[in-house]
Amino acid sequence: MKRRDFVRLGCATIIAAGAGSLPAPGESRGLQQVHGSPQHRAADFTLQIAPMLVELAPQVVISTIGYSNQVPGPLLRMREGQQVTVDVVNDTDVPEYVHWHGLFVPPGVDGVEEEGTPPVPPHGRRRYQFVATPAGSRWYHSHTAAMMDLHRGAYTGQFGFLMIDAPADPGLYDQEVFLALREWQYFLSTVDPDEMAANPNDPMPEKPATPDLRPNGLEVSAPLYSINDKMLGAGDPIRVEPGQRVLMHLLNASAAQIHRVALSGHKLQVIALDGNPVPTPQRVDVVEIAPGERVDVIVEMNNPGVWILGEIRDAARESGLGLVVEYSSQKQRPRWSPPPPIAAARWRWDYTIFGVTATHPAPDHTIDMVFEKVPGGPSGINRWLINGKPYPHHEEFVFHQGRRYRLVFRNRSDDSHPLHIHRHRFELVELNGTPTAGIQKDTVIVPAYGRATVDLVAAHPGLTLFHCHMQQHMDYGFMALFRYA
Numbered sequence: 001m002k003r004r005d006f007v008r009l010g011c012a013t014i015i016a017a018g019a020g021s022l023p024a025p026g027e028s029r030g031l032q033q034v035h036g037s038p039q040h041r042a043a044d045f046t047l048q049i050a051p052m053l054v055e056l057a058p059q060v061v062i063s064t065i066g067y068s069n070q071v072p073g074p075l076l077r078m079r080e081g082q083q084v085t086v087d088v089v090n091d092t093d094v095p096e097y098v099h100w101h102g103l104f105v106p107p108g109v110d111g112v113e114e115e116g117t118p119p120v121p122p123h124g125r126r127r128y129q130f131v132a133t134p135a136g137s138r139w140y141h142s143h144t145a146a147m148m149d150l151h152r153g154a155y156t157g158q159f160g161f162l163m164i165d166a167p168a169d170p171g172l173y174d175q176e177v178f179l180a181l182r183e184w185q186y187f188l189s190t191v192d193p194d195e196m197a198a199n200p201n202d203p204m205p206e207k208p209a210t211p212d213l214r215p216n217g218l219e220v221s222a223p224l225y226s227i228n229d230k231m232l233g234a235g236d237p238i239r240v241e242p243g244q245r246v247l248m249h250l251l252n253a254s255a256a257q258i259h260r261v262a263l264s265g266h267k268l269q270v271i272a273l274d275g276n277p278v279p280t281p282q283r284v285d286v287v288e289i290a291p292g293e294r295v296d297v298i299v300e301m302n303n304p305g306v307w308i309l310g311e312i313r314d315a316a317r318e319s320g321l322g323l324v325v326e327y328s329s330q331k332q333r334p335r336w337s338p339p340p341p342i343a344a345a346r347w348r349w350d351y352t353i354f355g356v357t358a359t360h361p362a363p364d365h366t367i368d369m370v371f372e373k374v375p376g377g378p379s380g381i382n383r384w385l386i387n388g389k390p391y392p393h394h395e396e397f398v399f400h401q402g403r404r405y406r407l408v409f410r411n412r413s414d415d416s417h418p419l420h421i422h423r424h425r426f427e428l429v430e431l432n433g434t435p436t437a438g439i440q441k442d443t444v445i446v447p448a449y450g451r452a453t454v455d456l457v458a459a460h461p462g463l464t465l466f467h468c469h470m471q472q473h474m475d476y477g478f479m480a481l482f483r484y485a
């Protein structure tokens, strides 16, 4: 369809069609005609993929590619069960894919080349239509392979929040904020920035008897950090009143790094993981969140002052990963105080504290998945194997519709990986030997030399991609495609 087939509508119409879909003045594109057949009706949302500048802080301006000239992209908010139409306009020179992370959508609209979704062509457009389900904190992002090009895919600003509201939201909060954790200006480095990844106190059930002594390849690092589009201190603070309850939707939109965040002087009550309510909400000092994951927390504002919410690693926080939380009529300097367990060096993130003790129905099948690294050497890139083989694993991973599967993730590498399955979610059964139940996720961190076991019911027919959510790991083989028989 050519541009002259579209008409430019007035701003009021565009706002009614979907918040955040405003094109910049003077642009020739617009929404599709409203007077056509039903499939030509106006979209609920429009996303424009285009190069943009982001002012992370005064005099710190970076160039990236984003959605609708915003980082994060516009908040896409919808009702559970709603039929949603999103028009994506690609004003770049390369094909793009927009993936709806955490939604149960068919492979043709999941935004994944390997599943057969058609691309949004360069300087073209594509309409995505799907039913919004399940309710909870979801997100959308580029699912394009980047390989050595650190200006593509998840390395860019192509990410945004997608909220699916349940019919009955108890709304037990006074304020709601969306916080995406990010790095910028990625580069290849011999230093793995994720220094806390391998905790020597972890059980490491998958540690090989003889260590692999081959030198590692280059990993992705970054000098600049932000929450949303601002470095610590550069953006507006979150302004709160004593006694308020603030709902924070945390998202790790990083291409490469696991983050641990704390709010000085406050506890964070975790109520949902990957958008799914947890059976046992818990108040914690620190939240660990890996690329792809979401953590919803409620914070009771019961300690007046001006505080820093940020990465517990000083280097990351001082390079921008933080923001200020300011109580009304408090004007002192923002304060960071390390959470007590960190100061005592005995902190570990443990999903299972949010679960319950329960037995799981016996699975129909168990699928073992062994993950190994092929070290790339000092000037190369690590490659990844699943069950000893590189991607694609011909017909190896097969689901039968309606059956219950137990997936055993065996991480035989020396770093942690956030493992994500598309179009489905799983229930955590066991993590490094600790049993649990009731925690529903779509992305799970499997610690270095660790093991996670998850159950899922094969309920969403079609090709289903599984991968590590670190862009470089995915691009270099940490990926598998499940088929339905």
Ligand SMILES: [Cu+2]
Pocket (backbone or CB within 6 Å): 416, 417, 418, 468, 469, 470, 473, 474, 478
């Ligand atoms: Cu990985």
